[in-house]
Amino acid sequence: MSKFGGRGYGMCILFVIIGAILGGILGELLKNVPSLEGVMPYLVTTFPVFDMAPVTIDLYVIRLTVGLAFMPNLMSMLGIVVAIALYRRY
Template identity: 90%
Template sequence: MCILFVIIGAILGGILGEVLKNVPSLAGVMPFLVTSSPVFDMAPVTINLYVIKLTVGLAFMPNLMSMLGIILAIVLYRRY
């Protein structure tokens, strides 16, 4: 359940950052909060099984808003 809270917090934090990026009164702060930095990037791997072709890749590129969402999700999980 905690992992679900963390994932949803990261997604909602990232979405909130993208929404607030266009607010004129926050124009000075938001570029720092929504700039993503790659932490983990695994190149896509393709597996051809002749019936199904499967391509899998994974990238973790958080921004500060998604990290704030993760922290808020952990705080809410502890209260739950």
């Protein structure tokens, strides 16, 4: 079955990715707020989960460099939780 609660997996993945990105952006925006300076360092510290070093493929006409890193912070995890809650309501 390719459905999750009547909707496709693609929409769920889209919600999760957008939630993670918006949570990370919100954390970066709130990092410099004076009233939150005691707690924000803990919320925006990244945790390296997956880090693949960049690989370069040289095809003599095109040079392609590809790398991938997954380094979430607590604000992006909070964004994922909110995105899943919104997805279930959607």
